[in-house]
């Protein structure tokens with residue numbers, strides 16, 4: 001275990017992702033509790049910590065959602081133990097209730113909240129600049145410009161948190177979270193950490209009834225002012241080359257682009273650069289000093305003009321007469337890259353804005369590369385479920401059903417051939433929005449939600465539907481993992497973050513307890529599953545309250561386990577002599593393992609892609625798809641046993 005890259009010795013250099021650098025820094029900071037709910041680009045922080053947690057005496061968990069993750073870490077921090085909670089930007093929306101209160105009551109030991117923002121929405125339903133949360137909650141936001149800085153600043157964030165006794169937000173963006181850099185390790189990881197805390201009763205502090213909250217608010221504002229006044233120092237802000245007439249203020253990853261642009265322009269030591277690592281609250285004093293010397297300022301930051309607004313406000317009160325530019329030159333949407341920053345910087349310093357490299361358009365190819373939109377994997381259980389539901393709903397005569405959708409791999413069901421995700425907004429939204437649609441339209445309303453998403457945010461709206469009598473069917477897609485974010489376990493798997501067996505919570509038990517009649521279907525057995533789903537829809541038509549739990553493991557996990565356990569899964573192939581070329585296997589499944597080769601009228605199944613789920617074989621009207629190898633007896637258990 002001591003060989004693990006996260007446990008290298010002081011003085012060694014480790015090649016770390018930004019997220020791993022944060023993880024290493026939390027270990028050096030002697031944290032005792034780390035919690036998270038997975039979400040790109042934050043996931044690798046807890047993944048890295050879970051690999052070494054037991055060896056280091058650290059408690060880690062995948063919590064059921066971000067609010068709970070925050071609360072668990074906060075519980076440790078008020079008991080005097082350092083803690084970490086990490087999430088993607090939208091996760092902080094879910095945790096925002098406790099975030100706000102935690103600022104009032106504060107912490108007894110350092111607590112860092114990582115908000116990994118995803119500009120450009122590489123893997124998200126929106127982009128948001130979570131530095132706003134710093135203003136909203138009156139908590140400082142630290143923003144590193146690269147992976148190495150993420151390491152240094154995480155440690156500083158713990159010190160800051162303890163100095164002011166409040167949680168500190170560490171905001172990263174994708175290029176910091178997911179870039180690998182050599183990091184010189186400054187300290188060893190303590191393997192003998194003491195992780196028993198003490199909760200000291202203090203009603204005035206920990207019980208936010210209005211009278212107490214009012215007092216705490218004033219305390220918080222005092223803390224906020226003192227951060228603004230006292231933290232205008234390195235590493236939170238640094239002024240390079242003071243004395244120039246022009247200054248560029250750059251926050252977080254934007255600094256890396258500004259530095260490179262200025263170097264390419266041969267101007268790095270000719271312009272004043274204010275490197276901001278604490279964009280919220282922006283320290284006033286160093287900014288005022290810079291504004292006294294310059295005529296023009298350019299603010300470069302990723303997404304919203306948060307630093308720009310503060311610079312303008314400081315300039316206003318300092319009577320600055322010059323020009324302040326920012327989002328008029330630098331894009332406010334999508335992540336930054338060198339090109340737009342180079343152009344903005346060049347214009348600002350009066351250099352030609354043509355980049356010294358060819359503009360990064362799509363490379364010209366003789367044969368254009370076809371676009372490859374994401375598809376459900378071969379063998380994905382969601383494909384089987386969509387097919388089963390579609391056939392069963394038709395059979396039951398459900399007319400124009402609305403399938404409200406949710407976030408996960410199954411969102412891809414919005415595509416052909418299924419087109420069965422008619423909405424997708426946020427986690428749990430499938431069931432919540434279904435409640436509203438059921439009150440508003442005459443169509444049958446079927447809410448489709450993944451298992452991890454069900455535990456995260458699907459249960460309260462499921463209760464709402466019962467309490468408020470919303471006529472919906474809930475379908476939980478139980479692939480026994482959080483597939484979309486890289487197969488993290490969740491309460492329905494019965495395995496902990498460190499791989500230990502733990503209690504398993506079954507969605508059907510919860511739904512039954514709430515008042516649903518639950519049909520558990522096994523979609524590997526397509527025909528039986530259709531019959532069971534049909535019965536559920538018939539009951540729904542009669543006004544009964546029904547739910548379906550569709551259980552079949554994620555194909556990627558099945559393939560991995562088959563490889564490890566040396567189990568041969570079936571491989572299907574098309575019998576030329578029986579195949580009529582009707583293409584039902586392609587048109588009804590959209591399975592990427594089945595192809596129609598150039599010039600051929602009959603499909604072929606690629607054996608190296610086929611996962612052996614057998615959906616195509618069960619659909620083929622001519623029985624022309626058969627198993628072409630000798631699978632291990634009892635292989636089916638891999639599809640429903642972890």
Ligand SMILES: Cc1ncc(C[n+]2csc(CCOP(=O)(O)OP(=O)(O)O)c2C)c(N)n1
Pocket residue numbers: 037038039040066088090091094124125407408409410427449450451452453454477479481482483484485
């Ligand atoms: C509030 C919030 N947290 C985290 C995410 C990241 N995320 C997207 S889908 C998903 C869960 C998907 O798991 P599951 O519901 O089991 O569906 P699967 O991908 O396994 O089909 C997560 C965690 C998010 N989009 N929103």
